[in-house]
Each structure stands twice: as structure tokens, then as C-alpha cells.
Amino acid sequence: MADRAVRDAPLSRPWAWPMAATCLLLAGCTARQGDFLHPQGPVAAEELHLLVLTVLWMLIVVVPVLVLTPLLAWHFRRGNSRATYRPQWEFSFWLEILVWGVPVLVVLVLGVLAWTQTRRLDPYRPIASRSVPLKVRVIGMDWKWLFIYPGQHVASVNELVLPVGRPVQLSMTSSTVMQALFLPSLAGQIYAMPGMRTRLNLLAARTGRSFGENTQYNGMGFQDQRFPVRTVSPLQFHVWVEKLRSSGQMLGSVQYAQLSRPSVLARPESFGAVEPGLFRAVIARSCPSCAARLRERPASAPDKDDHG
Known part of the structure; x- marks a missing residue:
């Protein structure tokens, strides 16, 4: 009976400890009013908008890498007889365009965003208003x-x-x-x-x-x-x-x-x-x-x- 009670305890299951550790780490991740995710003015709202745009554009490069890396490793595993083995392959024009073209496009877009938004969010730039500052x-x-x-x-x-x-x-x-x-x-x-x-x-x-x-x-x-x-x-x-x-x-x-x-x-x-x-x-x-x-x-x- 004692051995069975130990086996049936919540933390004795294999998934219990990872879940408990995850809950402990997330316990301090509560949203706090007044941080940059809760803007109270137009300047902070523009900064948050720029941050979100930047993250989304960078995900164009990050997400395919995170998804394709395990898929390619699984497809070209040793036990997969359907994977084509090409020891003499060395170049693909379209693959080179994809590998280099997408990051270059992302860098160009981020550069334009940084240039325009930096000038727009210049801290010395007065805010247009009819009220006296x-x-x-x-x-x-x-x-x-x-x-x-x-x-x-x-x-x-x-x-x-x-x-x-x-x-x-x-x-x-x-x-x-x-x-x-x-x-x-x-x-x-x-x-x-x-x-x-x-x-x-x-x-x-x-x-x-x-x-x-x-x-x-x-x-x-x-x-x-x-x-x-x-x-x-x-x-x-x-x-x-x-x-x-x-x-x-x-x-x-x-x-x-x-x-x-x-x-x-x-x-x-x-x-x-x-x-x-x-x-x-x-x-x-x-x-x-x-x-x-x-x-x-x-x-x-x-x-x-x-x-x-």
C-alpha cells in the first residue's frame, strides 16, 4: 500500500516535475501596469508599435529556421531510405536566393523602419498641441x-x-x-x-x-x-x-x-x-x-x- 501511494503521488509521475518547474518560473511573469506593454501616451505607444513590427519582421527569418531544422534532421536521418542521397550536390540557384535574399530584405526593411521612426521619435522633437507645454x-x-x-x-x-x-x-x-x-x-x-x-x-x-x-x-x-x-x-x-x-x-x-x-x-x-x-x-x-x-x-x- 505504501509503495502504491508513492507511485500515485502527483510529483512521482514523469511529467510532474517539468510542469512544476514551469509553473514556478512563470509565477514571476505577471503583467505590471505602467510598463512599456501598457503605454499611457502617444510616444510610448509608437515605441511599442515599432518594437512589435521589428519582432514580426525578424520572425520571418527565425521561425523557418526553428521549424525546418528539426524537420530536415528527421527527413535526412540515417534510417529514412526515401531521403535522396546526393554526395555531388553543391549549388542551387533558387536556394541561394532564398537563403540570402530573405535576410537582406529583412535587414533593408528594419533599416528603413529604424531611420524613419528614430527621426519621428526624436526625444527633442516637441509634441504638436494647442496647449502650452x-x-x-x-x-x-x-x-x-x-x-x-x-x-x-x-x-x-x-x-x-x-x-x-x-x-x-x-x-x-x-x-x-x-x-x-x-x-x-x-x-x-x-x-x-x-x-x-x-x-x-x-x-x-x-x-x-x-x-x-x-x-x-x-x-x-x-x-x-x-x-x-x-x-x-x-x-x-x-x-x-x-x-x-x-x-x-x-x-x-x-x-x-x-x-x-x-x-x-x-x-x-x-x-x-x-x-x-x-x-x-x-x-x-x-x-x-x-x-x-x-x-x-x-x-x-x-x-x-x-x-x-
């Missing part, structure tokens, strides 16, 4: 992100709040080493470097909650440099700004010096007022000539209203 200044630190809203004169740390339906222009720099801002559900990734300013244009098409993070390793707190991204209605965004203003906390050079020390924050912080020129001052510390060029920008420059 919301400007956000982003400073990467160890190990946190500072977001300054110069038009609203407020700032937040490790929390990015954006209104739906309004273009957003992110201007980024780093106060330490090179970092990479990654917003998978909104606009992908772009680098932030000390002494330089990079830009990223995006637009949130619907309300929701996602995440952003740093994908460039920068030390022991790298794994914790993640923050929530909330896309809200224009009214909710206005309420959020007024809430920050009512806090009365000022972000000046002294507060920034304390904030920029390497640390991991337990919760997001906010400031109801920001010292003018703070963003440019951060750039000036790493690149004085860059800050001088920013000060010398003509009045017609896109950032003429930049007080951050």
Missing part, C-alpha cells in the same frame, strides 16, 4: 530624482505628477554621475549628464499610475532610485500644485545641498517654493561655460520663461 526641470542625484516645475514655482522629490492632455518638456541634468531616466509607459529612456542638459518630450493620454527609474548604475542605492509617476486631470494637477504651495517649504541652495547628499528617501518630499536659477546653478557647478551659454540665450529662445 508644461516644463519640468529634472535633476538626478544619489539616489533620488528632483523635479522642479518652474512655471508653478514648486518642486517634488521622487514623485512626478503630470496633467493629462498637455505636452510635457523635461529638461534633465545630473548633479553626480551620468544617469538614465526611464519612463517606460510614457516616453522610454534618455540620459542625464552632469554639466549638460538633455530633453525629453512626452504627453500623457490617460490618467493612471506608473513608475520611473534610473537604469544607469550609480552606486549602492541604485536599486532604490525609483519613483511613482501619476498622470492626473488638469484640475487634480492644479489641486496638487496648490497643496505643495501651502506647505511653505522652500527649496534654496542650503536645502538643495542637504538634499543632494547621497541617501535614499523613505517617502517623496515636496517644496512649495523654489529659488530662481537653481537648475542652472547645478549645471554651472559641473560646467561653468555651459551655464554661461544658457545665460546668453536670446530672448526668442524656447526657454526664455525658464526661471528654474
